[in-house]
Amino acid sequence: METLERYFNSRTSAFLEETGMGATTLGMKAVGDPNLMREIAQGRSPSLRIADQVLAFIDSHERDSGGARAPHRRRRAPSPRARRTKRSRVKSEQPMERGPNAPMRFLRLPEVEARTGLARPTIYARMAAGTFPQPVSLGGRAVGWIESEIEEWMRERIANTRGGG
Numbered sequence: 811m812e813t814l815e816r817y818f819n820s821r822t823s824a825f826l827e828e829t830g831m832g833a834t835t836l837g838m839k840a841v842g843d844p845n846l847m848r849e850i851a852q853g854r855s856p857s858l859r860i861a862d863q864v865l866a867f868i869d870s871h872e873r874d875s876g877g878a879r880a881p882h883r884r885r886r887a888p889s890p891r892a893r894r895t896k897r898s899r900v901k902s903e904q905p906m907e908r909g910p911n912a913p914m915r916f917l918r919l920p921e922v923e924a925r926t927g928l929a930r931p932t933i934y935a936r937m938a939a940g941t942f943p944q945p946v947s948l949g950g951r952a953v954g955w956i957e958s959e960i961e962e963w964m965r966e967r968i969a970n971t972r973g974g975g
Contacts, residue, residue: 818861822847825868840867916946916954925960 826833826847837846841863850856856864919930926933936942943963945953 814858814861815855818856818865819850821868822850822864825871829871836864836867840864915957916948917957917960918952918954922955922960926964 822836825831826836833847833851834844837848838844840846841860846856846860846864917925919933922928922933923930928936933942937944943955943959945955948954
């Protein structure tokens with residue numbers, strides 16, 4: 811059994827290193843358990859069924875990619891708000907290029923935080939001080955910020971920092 815565990819650990823470690831995939835992602839995609847690899851690293855022994863599922867996922871991933879490996883990417887440090895629920899997860903951290911006739915878009919707080927790099931208390935403190943765009947009521951208790959106003963605020967910060975403002 812020790813040999814199987816050693817094989818499993820070396821195979822998963824090599825896969826994670828070669829693909830740049832996070833251990834949480836591997837556990838989630840292979841067996842639906844984002845904590846699996848962390849628990850294994852802490853000493854949990856995977857059952858034969860779990861080990862087979864993870865190894866089958868690795869095999870299918872390698873087969874689907876034709877054996878080609880993605881270039882190794884350095885993982886980013888987790889954000890302070892890394893533990894988000896599915897509903898509050900930011901869909902896109904990169905602003906999309908928009909033309910002059912692009913539709914207006916509202917940003918919810920998690921996306922404003924991701925784009926600006928500011929935490930919720932800082933955003934609300936700056937709004938109270940009048941140095942950050944005000945949100946728009948979306949009904950009930952929901953609010954959203956106009957994307958173009960956030961982008962303009964960011965451009966102003968860049969200009970002020972770079973000495974152009």
